[in-house]
Amino acid sequence: MLKMTTDLPLLSVRNITKAFGAVQALQGISFDIAPGEVVALVGDNGAGKSTLVKIISGLYKASSGEFALRGQTCHFETPADALKAGIETVYQDLALIDQLDVADNVYLGREVLRGSGFLGRLFGVLNRATMRRETAAALSQLHIKIPAPTMPVRMMSGGQRLAVAIGRAVTWGRELLILDEPTAALGVEETEQVLRMIEELRQKQRMTFMIISHNMQDVYRVADKIVILRQGRHVATLRKTETTLEEIVAYITGAKQKRVER
Amino acid sequence: MTIATILRRGTVLFVLIALVIFFSLNSDRFLQERNLVNIAVQNAHIIIVTVGMTLVMLSGGIDLSIGSVAALTGAVAAGLIVQNSVPVPLAMLLGLALGFAIGLINGWMVVYGKLPPFVATLAMLGMARGLTLVYTNGRPIANIGDEFTFWGRGTIGPIPTPIVVWVVVVIVAILLMTRTRFGLHIYAIGGNEETARLAGVPVNRVKMLTFGISGFLAALGGLLLTARVFSAQPQAAVGLELDAITAAVLGGVSLFGGVGNIPGAIIGALLVGVLGNGMNLLRVASYPQQVIQGVVLVLAVTIDMYTKRLERGAPKT
Numbered sequence: 001m002l003k004m005t006t007d008l009p010l011l012s013v014r015n016i017t018k019a020f021g022a023v024q025a026l027q028g029i030s031f032d033i034a035p036g037e038v039v040a041l042v043g044d045n046g047a048g049k050s051t052l053v054k055i056i057s058g059l060y061k062a063s064s065g066e067f068a069l070r071g072q073t074c075h076f077e078t079p080a081d082a083l084k085a086g087i088e089t090v091y092q093d094l095a096l097i098d099q100l101d102v103a104d105n106v107y108l109g110r111e112v113l114r115g116s117g118f119l120g121r122l123f124g125v126l127n128r129a130t131m132r133r134e135t136a137a138a139l140s141q142l143h144i145k146i147p148a149p150t151m152p153v154r155m156m157s158g159g160q161r162l163a164v165a166i167g168r169a170v171t172w173g174r175e176l177l178i179l180d181e182p183t184a185a186l187g188v189e190e191t192e193q194v195l196r197m198i199e200e201l202r203q204k205q206r207m208t209f210m211i212i213s214h215n216m217q218d219v220y221r222v223a224d225k226i227v228i229l230r231q232g233r234h235v236a237t238l239r240k241t242e243t244t245l246e247e248i249v250a251y252i253t254g255a256k257q258k259r260v261e262r
Numbered sequence: 263m264t265i266a267t268i269l270r271r272g273t274v275l276f277v278l279i280a281l282v283i284f285f286s287l288n289s290d291r292f293l294q295e296r297n298l299v300n301i302a303v304q305n306a307h308i309i310i311v312t313v314g315m316t317l318v319m320l321s322g323g324i325d326l327s328i329g330s331v332a333a334l335t336g337a338v339a340a341g342l343i344v345q346n347s348v349p350v351p352l353a354m355l356l357g358l359a360l361g362f363a364i365g366l367i368n369g370w371m372v373v374y375g376k377l378p379p380f381v382a383t384l385a386m387l388g389m390a391r392g393l394t395l396v397y398t399n400g401r402p403i404a405n406i407g408d409e410f411t412f413w414g415r416g417t418i419g420p421i422p423t424p425i426v427v428w429v430v431v432v433i434v435a436i437l438l439m440t441r442t443r444f445g446l447h448i449y450a451i452g453g454n455e456e457t458a459r460l461a462g463v464p465v466n467r468v469k470m471l472t473f474g475i476s477g478f479l480a481a482l483g484g485l486l487l488t489a490r491v492f493s494a495q496p497q498a499a500v501g502l503e504l505d506a507i508t509a510a511v512l513g514g515v516s517l518f519g520g521v522g523n524i525p526g527a528i529i530g531a532l533l534v535g536v537l538g539n540g541m542n543l544l545r546v547a548s549y550p551q552q553v554i555q556g557v558v559l560v561l562a563v564t565i566d567m568y569t570k571r572l573e574r575g576a577p578k579t
Contacts, residue, residue, distance in 0.1 A: 098454070108461040109463050110462065111443045124443030126443055
């Protein structure tokens, strides 16, 4: 039994399809993510990457097919269900709320309340001291430097914001971290910081990642496995050790045709 | 803290202080205790509904039905007391419950009917006013009795009842917005509804409740107004929602949600009240008063935006 759980893939995607009216956004996607693995999901615009992410993070429901977390089939009705299951997603544009400070962002939706009694829950009085202290501790553990947990997010740089968003995801994500275009809006140095953070998290904490990206250099550097989508179809799953950047690009553009392996 | 920051935080407060100085120099009566108490009493219902409007605006919505809901709930409570001999406390509670229910209907239209808040509450503005006219046959309901008028004219200790009520409402609202999960969720939804939803915030429930509270406070304002003028008028509180929006915007509450706070909005409401009172003392006729109010609104918001831009260094889209 113990052996079985360790052999189980962390995430197993089985034959997922999604149709929006007559448009087939996804046509039978299947792949596995092993615990501690970094999987890149790549493809051109409209390949269906974001749709797949939204299904796994509970925002959309698949038209058919299913996915399982450690062997347990997931039935997510809302994003909150995915969060409860331990799947955290850092969205490209929707990571943080500008108007709130760092600690409030990190704890949004999972606030620490003062008093667990009936009154405490009824009025939901926030324990901001704990939220701020824990945020500062969690972020410094990840080597994320922010001036203060009370700083409003709108006053921070793109890199700082993404670092906080990832910090938030790492704080809560027990199973899988999904990063949607993490480096798209960042400069060279900030991109480097984020990539180093991902590498460190997977080495030290055995975090499992699914990364969606347009940037093939970034993908090639951090990923163990590359899942390539093209026009809603799954065209290839490649191990980084067995492929080249050129081959990946050839699959994305359609110059090279379908080859699926596990 | 730069000078620009101080200016921005306090623009409306400075305008308010400037008005107070101006009116006290030009009228002997302005700074008299009786007049100041008068301002605080006469504007009680405006301050109370401004709190509700601020909550809705912070969540990214707007509530145009406030004036109509205030009139309807005031009329229903007065009618229950005068025509059906319902005990005053019960009639008032029923009025508040009616306001809360109408607010929830507003929220339901927005959350589940997917109507823009502007449209949903504009429809409710018409419906609630129409219901008020139907209920009252277009005639005032008078002789509401001392037990009811206490809430508009009485005193608790030395302090007039309406002042006690609005101070309590404001304190509770400030605690709600700064100390509780509900307040945090309102700011989050107003900041970015989609992100809040993705973070697991119960967006629909919070929005429904926010409109419910606005309806409840509209009812409370309507009851105080009815009690203060001794009767329920079918045309009472026409345009009250615009006073509340003016106060909130003056106080720095963004029409796009997520930015602003209760104290700012209250200062905005007091500014509107002081301006009206001062102009009355200076015998400015009521038609030009409206023009001056409009000019002050534009000026205050322009200064506010200008100083915000100074503070930020560059305009941000």
